[in-house]
Amino acid sequence: MNPATRFGPVAEREFVSAADHAKPELTAWLEKLPGLSDDEFTAEAASAIHGSALVQRFKGNWEADHCKxxxxxxxxxxxxxxxxxxxxxxxxxxxxxxxxxxxRSQGHSPDAYPPRPCDCGAKA
Incomplete structure (x- = not known):
């Protein structure tokens, strides 16, 4: 079973395309994601975003990073x-x-992405 199916078709496709040697670690990461606290999740998401951005410049199969x-x-x-x-x-x-x-961690100005307040009326 593909553990990425619950995270949408893009993640599902990236999981299928990931190198076989990367799938056990990726599977463990995907399985823990929903149970993380918001702070833990934000840290993991930041790491995943950074990792995916970094590998864009290299040849090879980096689908596991993109899947995260x-x-x-x-x-x-x-x-x-x-x-x-x-x-x-x-x-x-x-x-x-x-x-x-x-x-910000890469030295860019946070002013490029100002906070976006909720516009649907949900309580924060």
Whole structure:
């Protein structure tokens, strides 16, 4: 069974395409993702975003890294909805906060991505 199926079709496709030697570690990572606290999740998502961005410049099969970032995006969206936000809410999610953490860690200005308040009326 593909453990990425619960994280959407992109993560599912990336898992299938990942190198066989990377799948056991990737499977363990995917299985722990939903049970992480929001702080733990944000740290894991930031690491996944950074990893996926880094490997873009190298040849080879890096689908496991991309799968982590895709799964983190999907899990953040699931948590956003579970917190009472609507599907079309454009407020920050845990993924966007993890992206900003990664962005800043690479020396970029946070002003490029200002906070996006909830626009659907959900309580924060």
């Amino acid at each position: 970032a895709s799964a983190a995006f999907n899990e953040a969206s699931r948590r956003h909805l579970a917190a009472g936000h609507t599907e079309d809410c454009t407020g920050d999610t845990l993924y966007s906060m993890a992206f900003l953490r990664t962005w």
